[in-house]
Amino acid sequence: MDKTYQPEQIESRWYERWEADNRFAPSGEGMPYAIMIPPPNVTGSLHMGHAFQDTIMDTLIRWRRMQGHNTLWQVGTDHAGIATQMLVERKIAAEEGKTRFDLGREAFIDRVWEWKQESGGHITRQLRRMGASVDWSRERFTMDDGFYRAVQEVFVRLFEEDLIYRGKRLVNWDPTLHTAISDLEVENRDQQGHFWHFRYPLADGVTTDAGKEYLVVATTRPETLLGDTGVAVNPEDPRYASLVGKFVELPLVGRRIPVVADEHADMEKGSGCVKITPAHDFNDYEVGRRQDLPLINVFTQDAAILARAEAFDIQGRPLPDIDPTLPEAYAGLDRFEARQRIVADMEAAGLLEQVETVSNTLPYGDRSGDVIEPLLTDQWFVAVESLARPAIEAVETGEIQFVPKNYENMYFAWMRDLQDWCISRQLWWGHRIPAWYDNDGNVYVARSEAEAREKHDLPAEVALTQDEDVLDTWFSSGLWTFGTLGWPEQTPELATFHPSSVLVTGFDIIFFWVARMIMLTGKFMGEVPFKQVYVHGLVRDGQGQKMSKSKGNVLDPIDLIDGIDLETLVQKRTGSLMQPQKAQAIEKATRSEFPEGIEPHGTDALRFTFLSQATTGRDIKFDMGRLEGYRNFCNKLWNASRYVLMNAEGEDTGLGSEPVELSLADRWIVSRLQQTESQVTKALEEFRFDHASQALYDFVWNEYCDWYLELSKPVLWDEAASAEAKRGTRRTLVRVLEAILRLAHPMMPFITEEIWQRVAPLAGTRQGEGDSLMVQPWPQADDSRLDESATRDIEWLKGVIVAVRNIRAEMNIAPGKPLEVLLTKGSAEDARRLAANRPFLAKLAKLERVEWLDDPAQAPLSATQLVGEMEVLVPMADLIDKEAELARLAKEIDKQDKLIGGIEKKLGNESFVAKAPAAVVEKERGKLADFEASRRLLVEQRDKIAAL
């Protein structure tokens, strides 16, 4: 083995080997355990969130695989409608100066497929780099033929059950992308805005109770005035009671619109009167429905003002009786321009009463960045009510469990207030809606045009055109758990692996995806899509900032693995920015944060870092320091293995029938191993990856390396040690390491496999050349191997060694200087332990001589430390700096006094003694005795030195 750990070499090699050996496919034996990967965007690239998520899934899958489960990690990618279409549109625009309309639908879609072929392998390659043990043979893409069949089937069946309908509804419209988007794709941003108070003259000579000839309404959106179809007042409002049923004359337009009573109007706010624009505001739409007001749309699809408005009733039927004329002056104006003109015209007409500056929030499309417009359009919807009920129940009954549990509340809150789901998108890239229209506008929903004709008996002369729209991406991803397993066919995989075991996902897509999967899967499979949902937080940068290209704080997981030099990193972060003016600041920050670029750390270290930071339900501030620390941990494991191999390869490791003797240390480390195995297993069961990684780290570094390897040296290197003892220690070294590798493998697959290949033959666990750590049994703790007496003995030994080290440090004695040590005031047990551990003590504490002193009175002047009741003495003679030592002792005594004081106070409290459990009281008494003993020793020592 090389002297230093070099991850890049071993990682790609092992992944290829595993894949070639078909290690990732289900074994076909054991209990099924399945995870469906949240499908990343096919043309996307791996970001920190993916890397984190993939690490968790892979750890679970590898762990369960080793436990003997029949594991399937289903892999695949998503076509990601809007995102991908926009990307290709931009690319074509940049390269050829053409729009998708120049190309036409078919040619454009061909181009998207081309782009998918070109770039679609990127993210899957990166997934491999992360070590993801997904079953590549089953890779799916949401636009595959098979998956499309599932999508069509679901659409058609839902339609046939009246759970899908088409209608003219108010939807979130993106004026840039020209498509409807869901509520969830809308991002609310705080803004400084204006609040205009307008006078709406009352018609027919009516006046208010206060004698005014107008009502005052306030709005942040004056341009929608053109579409007003009413003014609402609160039914309880005495000021306007007499006006309900009367009319106002809509300024600039001249339309007569009624004053209606509706609870939407808040008496406390403004004048108490609200203008109602049902076609351009979601609340007003509801008021319109309640009050039977017409809907008047005044916007084009670009959100510019129409020349002639479009009037509909609440069912979306045209209302020819309403005069659609709009003032010519505004026709074709963009909404924001129209706003200014309308405000100016109102002011000129003396109808502007007041302008307030207010802060409000505006809806933005999270893809386009444009202000979203509520717009009346024809769309397809899923009626969710009947689907939501069982979906809520599945979580209520615990059939699906969220981890951590508090996300269930978030889920319930959303599910109980669910609006019908708009599933049509005015895009080209996606699953085209399986609906056909004849020339009369009749709609036929079927799996194909042929089926539509057959079902509805339509002769060939009847021309049918397919709906232009495609489905919301989340409609298809909602079928992910069963669609990937071959549904609607009843495949063996579907029978075996559905429901899947656990979904690993970010809280940000609980609504987009998780909820919809539960609903659609419940409907079509009659069961839940997964039994548990592990919800993790967002990966943020070291300062807690969201990573984003525009902030220039993005870390690429691959760069953390392979390293990147500063110049390349700067270029990566500042290249092709939307706001190039930020480049300088980003460059500066990057140069100061990574003056040397980023070192390579390897996949295993990155994975271990993610796991160690995977704490429950909170965001992760990615810590470069920990990444380095865990890279060092890999190195530690590497070097410990080198030591073991150096001492075991070519030697007798106790596999044969020769007698074997286990030392105290051997028994101790085996005992501690059992505990570690329990801890790691328990932590994984609870999704506490931080605990699992911590337990492993502790055991490997602080016990196996720091103590056990050191304790093995006296046995292996001492000529006097017996062959049986050497065999026992070698065997323990090798077997414990082999168990460590199995325990660590799900978290750090590469380094463990590499080492295991060398170590396993010595432990007798490798079957042959082709064997892999991936399929070794998961370590199971054997409680019969817990050894408390060995543990106590080793703790004693560690205590004495640490005591001597302490004395060295305090007395400024060179670490290498051989010392003489006396032990005194101990029990027979202490004496026995000394006898049993003499060589270990000598080696680890660098002692020349260690003697038992029966009579404490004969102790020479010494530096002392306490181990239990026993004193550890290092005779100091004239080496002591009197003043310094007295000061140190005084400080120590003071510390003990405080501890003693605290406990005495406690024990002096009658209620404590009376009410606290006896065990607690006993424990306090024991502590008191300890502290007092320490104090006595310190005082004795002080007096001795003071007397010098």
Added chain:
RNA sequence: AGGACCAUAGCUCAGUUGGUUAGAGCGCCACGUUGACAUCGUGGAGGUCGGCGGUUCAAAUCCGCCUGGUCCUACCA
């Protein structure tokens, strides 16, 4: 406005059902190259557990209020 979550060492975080001398890693200080490892070893400094109040014999832990932060939902006519 309502709700959720968070606040522990300079930094990133652990701390199961209340009883610990409050922990880890990184960073910091001192010392150290003998053959696993300087990507290391040994020792150390550093915290009134955000603030106030309450429950309790006992609170980092339970309850209330406050402050600060993150996020979600709603509103913003």
